[in-house]
Amino acid sequence: MPRSTIITYGVVRIHPATSLYAGGVLVAAGLFAAGRDSPWLAVALVTLGALVAGGTVFWTIAMPIAALALIVLFALGARRGSSAAATPAAG
Numbered sequence: 001m002p003r004s005t006i007i008t009y010g011v012v013r014i015h016p017a018t019s020l021y022a023g024g025v026l027v028a029a030g031l032f033a034a035g036r037d038s039p040w041l042a043v044a045l046v047t048l049g050a051l052v053a054g055g056t057v058f059w060t061i062a063m064p065i066a067a068l069a070l071i072v073l074f075a076l077g078a079r080r081g082s083s084a085a086a087t088p089a090a091g
Helices: 016-036 039-056 062-086
Strands: 007-009 012-014
Touching: 012 016, 016 039, 016 062, 039 062
Parallel strands: none
Antiparallel strands: 007 012
16 A cells, blocks of 8 residues: 655645645735734745645755745835835925
């Protein structure tokens, strides 16, 4: 009988599909929070989602690079958004 691929984090055993879905939900929540709530909440959710999903496919090269680019872009956007909100509009 073939064994199912299971990821083990300490004593917790997680199926890879569960990890990918959870990461995707966290990234989607971060995208939703980017327009509604604090931009830093969006950065935290996207970062956590990218790390959860990226941990499943850590052996590839493209996924960690894409996850890192996503985190950096969200952090830059949050920084730009928070500084623009603090600066009054000229006029």
